[in-house]
Amino acid sequence: MITQEQFKKEIDIIIKNAIREDVGDGDHSSLACIPGYATGKAKLLVKDNGIVAGVNFACQVFQYVDPNLVIEKFINDGEQIVNGDIVLYVSGNSQSILKAERLVLNAMQRMSAIATKTHEFAKLLRGTNTKILDTRKTTPGIRALEKWAVKIGGGENHRFALYDMVMLKDNHIDFAGGITMAIDKTKAYLKENNLDLKIIVEARDLQEIEEILSNTGVHRILIDNFNYEDTRKAVQMIGDKCQTESSGGITLETAKKYADCGVDFISSGALTHSVYNLDLSLKAV
Missing domain, CATH: 3.20.20.70 (Aldolase class I)
Structure with a gap:
């Protein structure tokens, strides 16, 4: 089996490549209408039922995009979630939050689906x-x-x-x-x-x-x-x-x-x- 060090390297590569793929030379939608100094707060909202996965990965993504983003976690990986739950809040630079949004959601939605199905088998x-x-x-x-x-x-x-x-x-x-x-x-x-x-x-x-x-x-x-x-x-x-x-x-x-x-x-x-x-x-x- 691969080592923890090898696994961490794989995760780092995924984050770096996914941001490169999604952001390219800039998030022009955000750059166009949101000042660089603007700050905000967002919640990660559950609209389904299952097992959540990817919370720790999301935190890594937010920190990669902007180390100054602040994350408040309420639900951890592997816990049961239901429609209406809030997994976490992220606050800080608004452009940074939006830059990380799609990678966080894409990853967590798929990871949570896999965790939910695996849980059913287990x-x-x-x-x-x-x-x-x-x-x-x-x-x-x-x-x-x-x-x-x-x-x-x-x-x-x-x-x-x-x-x-x-x-x-x-x-x-x-x-x-x-x-x-x-x-x-x-x-x-x-x-x-x-x-x-x-x-x-x-x-x-x-x-x-x-x-x-x-x-x-x-x-x-x-x-x-x-x-x-x-x-x-x-x-x-x-x-x-x-x-x-x-x-x-x-x-x-x-x-x-x-x-x-x-x-x-x-x-x-x-x-x-x-x-x-x-x-x-x-x-x-």
Whole structure:
């Protein structure tokens, strides 16, 4: 997994690039009609129900745009919100508040949607030994935000990217000439390059589970697109030899049934690729 330092760097890049993209050579709407010395105050208003995420990110954005902006927080990341709640107040230079507004709202609306959906999965899995994971099916350029939101919602992060874990999926296996060849080549590569990365291997059927288990050094088996019965059989075959993860179109309707099969993890791309933004707004007061 990536380090805290790497994650912080990703967030810094997102903020810098997003402000560059949105502001360009100036916020001419504000520059045209609001004096540079004007000050004001705005509230971040909730117009929906769910789990809020992105509050700390918003504070970072405001501070990046103008370190003199003052923020009063009333609701923290991960807390339940309802229509009418006020998450925070921001006060200071009016032009600065408006410059930060759209990035704050865009990020928080999406992050809150992801946190809300993740919370629904996590709630379903309570009482089981199964944890919900995200995937790499994220919006290009803001993966760190979306994975942050998953954590806020009560989920766990899978690998961050291609560099912090090895996942041998069907195409890797087919291109490499088979499961055992893919695993052997991977272990040799990691040793050769002095890399300490966990190996996950995808299985498409019970026969492939058997072949994976005949190899050493596998951290987790990805039980992909199995039905409930075969998932239970796979979990029994694997035992405590390595971790287990179910994936493949798992929804809120099916997650608990897969958890009841005994898998350690369920991964769902729907946490990040199939959400509708929560309705938030920033209003002058």
